[in-house]
Amino acid sequence: MELSTIQAIIYKNVIHMSRYKFDLFFWAIMPIMWVTPLIFQGIAFVGGTTSESFAELTGSEDFLSFLVVGTVLFMFVSSAIWGAGNAIRWEQESGTLEVLWITPVSRVDILIGTSISETIWATLNVLIQFTIISLFLQIHFLWLGAIVSIAVMVLTVIGLYGFGVLMAGIIIVFKEPGTLTEMVETGLHFITPVRYSLQALPGWVRVISLTIPFTLGLSVVRKLIMPETVLYPTFEPIIFVVGLIILDVLLWLIGILLFTKMERFTRNKGSLGAF
Amino acid sequence: MQEFPIYVSKISKKFVKTRGSRFRRSRKKRIVQALDNVDLQVRKGEIFGLLGPNGAGKTTLVKILTTIVIPDSGVAKINGFDVVKESRQARASFGATIGGGERSTYWKMTGQENLIFFGRMYGLSRKKAKDRTVHLLEQMQLTDKAHERVENYSTGMKMKINFARALISDSPVLLFDEPTLGLDPSFARDLRLYIKNVLQKEENKTILLTTHYMAEADQLSDRVSLIDNGKIVDTATPEQLKLQIKDQEVIKIRTTDSLPNRFLEDIPGILEIYNHNDSIRIHTSDSSQIMLSVLEKLKEMNITIKSIDVETPTLEDAFIKLTGRGLADRKEES
């Protein structure tokens, strides 16, 4: 691992992002648009922003705060799965992948660099989104817990990017990145507890969900800032954190292994730069 | 005036090019006069060459004729239909290729599917589109590739299928923008023969083609317009153009080193000199008279000669004489 490479990649990407200021504005506003219909839905179904049935499932009546955390933090999932894979794909399409690939740099460093810069971008977005939302909506968080949450989110993001690297490996072989990513994104939105708790899902889906870093991370963060929520299964939060760390290591190992394999495969096939 | 299948009168077009950052105020605007009062009349059944260096305005003119670009002023008609006011009727009257054309067909569809699709877009019945497709695939020697996706074609085959696309509607007027650009020499030659023998002689099409290959224009065109900096410099048959300098001979000398400017100017009998890096073209009325003085001068300057040729003037020499410059980035080809 070469620190200077990673730095160079981050630098390149941050410059790139600063050229797209409108994008930041755009992505900061978008989640608000996603949350708002859900609020209207709450009003139409239960006549307000609290629900007793919701409390039976999640431990909290305040479904508004509950789904705001989930929706905003889901940004990290999006950025992880879109980030690494599509950066590769983007280079492939613009014709710069082969140029980048012939530099004497470890491919994994490129991916790590990209991941870190994507995280910077996502964090900026998340902060802006929370600020805007708390200006408009009545959300009730334990802000002290939010500070501890940062550490949990770091662990979550590391795992998510391991998953991102895995996706990147798949994407350089199957050249339909948008679809694949969207598919995974829509799927994750369904099986992770973004809008509802794990208890609301069928049993077998819960099991799959528990192998996703975001499920563990989000559950712990919710517990920290909304202490009335219940974890599923009802373990101590620390067990979730340990699980998260194990997932991080596993995902990165599998991710790098698969990526290296797939990358070699495309070079053998001669289709690295092809699209 | 309506009897010209391709009729262009006083067409002008300016483009505004902006430089610098989109977000800064200090954007510099540069106005490029792509076409300046261009007149052009192509007769029925004629192959008409539009000859000029890159950036002379050839492609802009083709784009105007094909209704892709709207002119600032002037009138252009295809088959009697105004390209601005009756653009759909005009489009039904021509087939065209613009630019390389490698990406002009759908890569995810087969060659045959592409051609039938485009035929249908010209209002051909399914059967007619199919018949025409089979015929064209055969002509382009792509019959065995008919059911393969275009993405699997070689570059040359992609060009061929794009050429066939332009012919699918069997329109009376054909517009080809640099038809042989980027083609391998043998296919370029086949294509020229096809344009001349089949499209012109058998099918009596009216054809406008742009090119910056002198030989191509010379070989194919019945008449040629020389275009430079958006202006038509001269229009005539290739022979007439060459006739303007027919009494001349051209001494072509290639040397190992670059040559200084204006070092032969004091030799009497030289009409014109065009100096380009390591080669020099000397126009004269009698090469035998000046040859010795030229060689002596070169020897005096210690310049090593690689080759010397004496030629009769080509269309290129006529172009140079008329515009004062050669065709930039031209490529020699067979």
Place this chain on the structure above:
Amino acid sequence: MKKTINSSVAIYPPHSLSRIMFEVNCAWELMIKYWRIRLSYPLTFLYFVSEPLIFLLPVIIYGQALVGGRESEVLANYAATSDVILFLTFGSASMAILTRIYWMGAMGIRREEWTGTLVSIYLTPASRFSIILGNTLFGLTMSVLAFFLQVGGVFFLYGLDINLLNFLPMITILFFATVSLLGFSLIISGLVLAMKQAWKFVLFMDGFMNLLAPAFFPLAVLPVILKPLAFISPITWGVEGFREGVLQGFSNYWFEILGYIVILDFIWLILGILVFNYFEFHTRKKGALGHY
């Protein structure tokens, strides 16, 4: 009287009726072409057809989590049903169909620019309008397929109590809503053709229209300040009418909605044609067609 110089196989039809037939043919061929191309990306195709269902499931689960079952008395005050799943399924299904129709129409020209084939299409005598119509037809056919999968999926998982006869008022709404959406696609196509950066703006507008569309909540709960905006969006009335048709058949409210849609059809279509023609002319004047 124009005289043509050479007889050609392809002649632009001289009479208005045959011209319309010609354009319809072109749109049809374009639709077939999009199907061909789309089917050559099997993964994408599969996703497109199944996405509405995958998208709907979390919405249903969230709805159930809120009410703790599938019946909501509060909902019955606003809508013609108290069944949360029935309400959400047809709200979401109609929105999926309608957004795809205009989205495909709007994407068509952009996609041809990417692949480099826009100029080839532009060289044919087909009207630009037919190009967008062809895309719209493709969006319509594909989303109808996705609709059956979506509604079928929910029927299989949860069961739905619907009257099959009510599909008639539903289809009627769909047909009339498509006209305004075509106008909408024309506006977006024109904008994006002239200004490539407009794409972000379009995405933003799309997000905003989805926010206002009463897919997951009845129109009645929308705050007063947002209502005027919702009322001019063709998606809003399409979704509302579609669901009213399924739940109530040809009710008074259904006819009222149809009236709104017909009025919007005129406005959006005329606006669409004007805006598209303006921008398309502008782009050709600039000589920027086919650039991307």
